[in-house]
Amino acid sequence: MIEAEHLTKYYPPPFRGFFDLGSLRDFLGKPREEIPALIDLSFRVREGEIFGLLGPNGAGKTTLCKIANGLLEPSSGKLLIDGHDSFEEHGKVAGKMFTVFTGERDMWGIFQWRLSVQRNLQFIARLWKVPEGEIGERIEYALKLLNLWEKRDEWYQKLSAGMKQKVYIASALVVQPRYLILDEPTVFLDVITKSEIHDAIMALVRDFGTTVILTTHDLQEAEKLSDRVLLFNKRPILEGKPEEISRKLGVPVDKKVSAIVRGRVECDGWHMARCLIKGDYTHVTAYLKLNEVDEFVRFLSSRGALQIGVEELSLEDVFLLIFGHFDGVEKF
Numbered sequence: 001m002i003e004a005e006h007l008t009k010y011y012p013p014p015f016r017g018f019f020d021l022g023s024l025r026d027f028l029g030k031p032r033e034e035i036p037a038l039i040d041l042s043f044r045v046r047e048g049e050i051f052g053l054l055g056p057n058g059a060g061k062t063t064l065c066k067i068a069n070g071l072l073e074p075s076s077g078k079l080l081i082d083g084h085d086s087f088e089e090h091g092k093v094a095g096k097m098f099t100v101f102t103g104e105r106d107m108w109g110i111f112q113w114r115l116s117v118q119r120n121l122q123f124i125a126r127l128w129k130v131p132e133g134e135i136g137e138r139i140e141y142a143l144k145l146l147n148l149w150e151k152r153d154e155w156y157q158k159l160s161a162g163m164k165q166k167v168y169i170a171s172a173l174v175v176q177p178r179y180l181i182l183d184e185p186t187v188f189l190d191v192i193t194k195s196e197i198h199d200a201i202m203a204l205v206r207d208f209g210t211t212v213i214l215t216t217h218d219l220q221e222a223e224k225l226s227d228r229v230l231l232f233n234k235r236p237i238l239e240g241k242p243e244e245i246s247r248k249l250g251v252p253v254d255k256k257v258s259a260i261v262r263g264r265v266e267c268d269g270w271h272m273a274r275c276l277i278k279g280d281y282t283h284v285t286a287y288l289k290l291n292e293v294d295e296f297v298r299f300l301s302s303r304g305a306l307q308i309g310v311e312e313l314s315l316e317d318v319f320l321l322i323f324g325h326f327d328g329v330e331k332f
């Protein structure tokens with residue numbers, strides 16, 4: 001079991017040289033404010049589940065993964081893996097915990113650029129003490145599942161970024177760890193590669209009983225894969241099943257309506273609607289209560305909307321409504 005207890009991490013302020021005003025304050029004994037990355041985060045991950053840690057940019061996702069695999073010491077609180085502190089007792093848990101840091105490209109350094117994909121996976125398998133007789137079979141299974149079998153003899157260096165990311169996931173399939181931490185496993189990837197990686201993650205849980213912590217800001221990914229989700233932004237916001245999040249948050253709307261209208265349309269009279277003019281067209285997005293939807297659709301039809309879509313709220317919409325400015329979209 002993985003348990004976070006009041007996990008808090010502050011980073012020291014960046015040092016900008018002795019002539020920086022902030023550094024001078026340090027020198028005079030008035031330390032600058034530290035940078036908060038995680039504040040009082042507690043959660044419990046059950047055996048064999050996929051636990052989604054969902055947060056916007058800067059929420060503290062990578063910080064949490066680094067604490068979990070013993071790379072970073074928390075400022076206070078702790079993260080326990082089977083009762084052992086992930087930092088203090090790292091040696092006791094290191095063999096159970098495999099981390100995939102695809103969100104940070106420099107972490108791909110675990111692979112040898114001038115070794116083939118297969119040789120890289122053999123190397124990682126031996127490092128992780130996979131029984132010698134199983135290595136070949138596991139590698140074939142992983143590479144076939146991720147559509148990389150044809151690439152097994154290619155130099156790692158020659159693979160595309162998406163393929164490199166898949167090799168990273170393949171290494172988890174070869175190791176078959178008890179706990180797997182995935183830090184934004186599909187960031188930067190196209191939909192096909194994403195779906196291959198999703199299948200591989202689900203195979204790990206289904207076939208080998210791996211327990212997964214998945215950090216993401218891809219809400220559809222969290223909805224698709226996670227048994228439970230913790231929504232957080234440095235501090236915890238709420239925990240639950242993905243489909244419960246919007247209800248628990250008390251999001252005051254039920255549906256999303258999108259449309260494209262030829263010409264200019266003003267949405268000012270509507271509380272949570274936004275009209276963006278792009279060339280000759282207006283792109284309309286509105287978040288509405290159920291009883292407002294028909295009237296809004298009639299309004300759009302009367303302005304000659306080319307297409308109107310009425311959808312359930314996704315977690316992404318919920319995010320947007322809570323945090324605003326998510327992925328560059330303005331707050332309503």
Ligand SMILES: Nc1ncnc2c1ncn2[C@@H]1O[C@H](COP(=O)(O)OP(=O)(O)OP(=O)(O)O)[C@@H](O)[C@H]1O
Nearest residue numbers: 011035036037055056057058059060061062063064
């Ligand atoms: N080494 C560091 N030194 C100082 N501040 C840091 C450091 N690493 C992260 N931070 C800060 O800590 C906060 C959390 O960062 P973190 O990278 O954990 O978030 P994240 O959720 O993974 O973000 P993203 O989705 O953008 O990758 C941010 O405010 C970030 O600027």
